[in-house]
Amino acid sequence: MENALQVMDLSLKINGNTILDNISFTIHKGELCLLCGRNGAGKSQLLRTIKGLRKADQGTILLRETEADEKTRMKKIALVFQNAEMQIVSQSVEKDIAFGPENMGLGREEVQRRVQTALSLIGLEDKAKQRPQTLSGGELRKCAIAGILAMEPEVILLDEPFANLDYPSTLTVIKSLLSLREKGYSILVVSHEAEKFIALTDTLFIMDKGQIKEKGASSDLFSKLPEYDIYLPKNAVFKDLTWLKH
Ligand SMILES: Nc1ncnc2c1ncn2[C@@H]1O[C@H](COP(=O)(O)OP(=O)(O)OP(=O)(O)O)[C@@H](O)[C@H]1O
Ligand SMILES: [Mg+2]
Numbered sequence: 303m304e305n306a307l308q309v310m311d312l313s314l315k316i317n318g319n320t321i322l323d324n325i326s327f328t329i330h331k332g333e334l335c336l337l338c339g340r341n342g343a344g345k346s347q348l349l350r351t352i353k354g355l356r357k358a359d360q361g362t363i364l365l366r367e368t369e370a371d372e373k374t375r376m377k378k379i380a381l382v383f384q385n386a387e388m389q390i391v392s393q394s395v396e397k398d399i400a401f402g403p404e405n406m407g408l409g410r411e412e413v414q415r416r417v418q419t420a421l422s423l424i425g426l427e428d429k430a431k432q433r434p435q436t437l438s439g440g441e442l443r444k445c446a447i448a449g450i451l452a453m454e455p456e457v458i459l460l461d462e463p464f465a466n467l468d469y470p471s472t473l474t475v476i477k478s479l480l481s482l483r484e485k486g487y488s489i490l491v492v493s494h495e496a497e498k499f500i501a502l503t504d505t506l507f508i509m510d511k512g513q514i515k516e517k518g519a520s521s522d523l524f525s526k527l528p529e530y531d532i533y534l535p536k537n538a539v540f541k542d543l544t545w546l547k548h
Contacts, residue, residue, distance in 0.1 A: 303330040305367055306488035307352070307379075307457045312361030314344075314351055321347050322358070323512040329457065329505070334483045335490045336500055336520065338532055339509035345492045346384075348509070349459045353381040365456055380455035384462040386446035387439075395437070395445050396421065396430040402453040413452075420451040423485065424478045440471025444478055451482070458482065460491045464498055472498055496527065497534045508532075 307329040314322035321344050329335055339345055350356050352363060354372035363370055365378055383389075392398035396417050403413045421427045424444045429437065434445060443463060450458060463479075464472045476499060479489060493499055500506065506523045508516040508530050516526050527534060 303333075305329075305364070306331045306333070307490075308362075308364040308367075309352060310362045310364070312348075312351065312363070313359050314347060314356065315359050316347075320512055322351060325361070325512075325514050327507055327514055327517055329488050329490055331488050332483060332486045333488055333504045334479065334502065335505040335507065336496065336503040337490060337492045337507045337509060338494070338496050338527070338530065340531060343509040344512040345509055346461055349381055349461055349490075349492060353379050353459060355381075378456045380450040380453060380458045382447055382450055382458070382460040382463060384465055386450075387434075387442035390434045390442065390445060390449075392434060394431055395426060395434055395448075398434055398445060399449045399452050402449050406453065416452040416454065420448040423451055423481060424448040425474070425481075438471065440467050440474045443467060443471070443475055447475070447478060456488065458487055458489045460489070462493055463491060464493055464495045476502065496532050500524070500534070 305328055310326050312322055312325040313320070325348065337345055347356065351358050352375065354375035357372060363375060365374070370378065390398050392401060399417045399420050400413050403416045408416070421430055424447055426441065426444055426448055429441060434442065437445060463475055467475065479491070480502060482489060491499065491503070500520050503520045506516070506518065506520040507514050508523070508526065510530055515530070516523055524534065
């Protein structure tokens with residue numbers, strides 16, 4: 303399997319406190335990964351550091367086997383913040399999605415092509431002309447993800463993409479993520495709502511106190527979750543979702 307993102311010996315201190323402690327892991331092309339861990343474990347800081355918003359004190363990050371500095375990572379790695387939809391200010395969904403590629407200095411035709419591709423990947427074609435303020439919560443989250451896709455990133459990081467979404471909206475976002483995986487995008491999702499999503503992921507990372515404590519095939523790590531206060535309910539919520547795999 304081709305390596306999309308390799309994080310090697312990454313460490314970060316803030317005000318003398320160790321926030322990330324010698325973190326190493328790999329995400330392969332087309333892999334959908336879940337990162338779990340308690341509040342304050344360092345998940346958001348890890349995403350910000352990988353993206354290049356923070357400079358690590360130590361470590362190397364490779365994109366497709368090539369070392370990538372912060373500037374390169376800012377371009378090639380997309381990060382969808384927890385409240386990404388708060389940043390949507392444009393007059394229409396399509397204008398909002400065009401904003402990123404326009405800022406990259408791309409020509410009109412290329413911007414249009416990317417907007418159409420992103421809209422169809424995320425399933426928002428019928429909302430293209432709608433004002434973002436009138437979208438539902440789930441549609442807004444999808445609009446934020448589409449805006450990221452239009453920049454054609456190599457790796458997509460999402461911080462709590464299901465926060466504040468109801469079950470149908472969560473499903474629409476999950477379906478979008480699955481179709482992105484099919485298209486070969488490499489995706490890392492940070493989520494507390496493991497039960498909604500874990501059965502559909504390839505790889506699981508569990509973080510605690512700034513370290514990656516567990517990593518492996520998601521299905522092999524189910525039994526480890528309670529050690530980190532992550533409990534999967536015995537009801538049908540997460541079993542029900544497995545049909546989405548097909
Ligand atoms: N600017 C800062 N100064 C000091 N400490 C910070 C700063 N930013 C983050 N931290 C600390 O880094 C640790 C990791 O924070 P982070 O936001 O990555 O946690 P998290 O795993 O995303 O938690 P949550 O699940 O609550 O979102 C926390 O203990 C936090 O207090
Ligand atoms: Mg966080």
